[in-house]
Amino acid sequence: MKKKHSLLMIFLLVLGTILAACSSSSSSSNEDSSGSKELKFISILTGGTGGTYYPLGGAFANIITEETGIETNAETSGASAENMTTLKAGDAEIAFSQTDISSYAVDGTMMFDGNPVDNIQAIGTLYPETIQIVTTEKSGIKSVEDLKGKKVSIGAPGSGTALNAEQILEVHGMTLEDISKQDLSFDESTTGIQDGTIDAAFVTAGTPTGAVEGLAATEGIVIVPIQQDKVDVLIEKYPFYISDEITAGTYGLEEAVSTVAVQAMLVVRADLSEGLVYDITKALFENMDGVQHAKAKLIKVEDALNGVGIDVHPGAQKYFDEIGVTADQ
Template sequence: MRLNRMSKLWVLSLVLVFVVSMIAGCGGDNKSAEKQFINIATGGTAGTYYPLGGAVAEILNKNIPGMNASAQSTGATVANINMLKEGTVELAFVQNDIVYYAANGIEMFKDKKVDTLKGITTLYPETVQIVTLESSGIKNVSELKGKRVAVGAAGSGVEANARQILEAYSITYNDINVQYLSFAEAASALKDGNVDVAFVTAGFPTAAVQDIASQNQVRLLPVDAAKADEMIKKYPFYTKTIIPADTYAGLATDTPAVAVMAMLVVNEKVSPELGYDITKAIFSNLERLQSSHSVGKMITKEGARQGMPIELNAGAEKFFKE
């Protein structure tokens, strides 16, 4: 009886030693092995944000211990900012002009200020393209008074871009025949002769503009340097850019333009430590972004704060100072 009891005690001791050793062995890596869940808001499946978001999720999962990141299709920038605010996503692709509006409670975020967003990085320019047909005879924004102008969907970022560029040329909506049309609707209206000019904000080449150029000779209206400087002074999220000749069929010359920036933002759930890990993982694996979409080639560490409209996550800021 006594031997049997001693045997049980001996077995129990072995089990306790095993458990303690397992805890001790895992203790050093316990923090890094903790599961971290990141939901990434992108855009429509046919857009640019979606493939980039999938690549970012893959990068984070491969390079941050315990990470479980997933990208989801969304209604893009405005919807993404609201999802960040609600806490249903932690990381999102957005346009920097819309982030500026949200942070300052203006435009579509009037009386709905969102002051919990922090920047990770700006990515690449989304250019405001002012498209007309060669046959219209229009060569400059200053000639748009009295014209039928597609300014984007009502309340959209494109519509705000159009209004701000027209303002730089002292043109208001009272001076033009305003048409609130989406990219696809504007392209159809141009081809059918129902509008004279359309504003499109997107990375170039843009499918909607390519579609027009495949059947018609297009012209892009320039935003001259002085007007661009005036806009940037008032709206600091804009940057200058050039749309190169041959971006679209028959486009013979470079076109000076203004652009907003696609960017990545996080909410307050993302700590400085995680913000650092996210930023470092992305910029250590840029080739994966480049392989996911052609605009990936425009993403650089040197340009990561160009057009940044809000404070950086402290971890991202630390990474860029290294």
């Protein structure tokens, strides 16, 4: 009798363990597929208030909140490079970045030399990040070479803009030693130009850029062109650049200005669940028509995998696979 009782107890114990494991697996699977239970708050790292990332980030945060039910906020930051470092520390979930900077981060090169960011993946690219060399008519600066000896802001310390400035000066036979370098945010740069404390500034952002629009409202501004031969050299040496132009009418310009661009992209922490990132990706690309910023018109889901440069998060890839989006060859 004792033997039968013992066997029954062992059977019930094993059965209970199996049922508990199945229940746990089902609960975990449900939570992961929806993604909605794993986070109560999402932070999107943007840039300074005078750039393009910040207003777009605010619009994106609203979409994510409405579509996923997870409270999402856009946070100001020092932009691309700082954003990658913050994601590495786990202090945010999503970030805007230039494609070149995210590639440097993953590879552990340039400003990330010896300190790679190994926990990020892409949601997708968004729009061209135009390199704008901003000055005023009264400065007399008409070419990149004219920047020699001038007080020139190359962007906030550690920003992607600073590296763009260095590379553009390089193909013109110049270095940072040829200018009086200033490390200012976009807002500080345009204020400095207006006040006369600096002569020019590099601004890498989608056009129109808020800080530059503000300057154009009070000053006759000039965007210094990058001539085509220099554009070709730059792209050959640094393939993440693309040829671009600032169209006539932007900032009151009478003619289009030749320049270059990298691309803006959204980067996400790799440890976020496939279900959550799928929901975020779907929410953003299917509600872009509700974003009022001018750059939203350039954000097209069919281009989202072009020039990404780093691995795409499985959740984002699942969405792109569903709708048949692939990268251009």
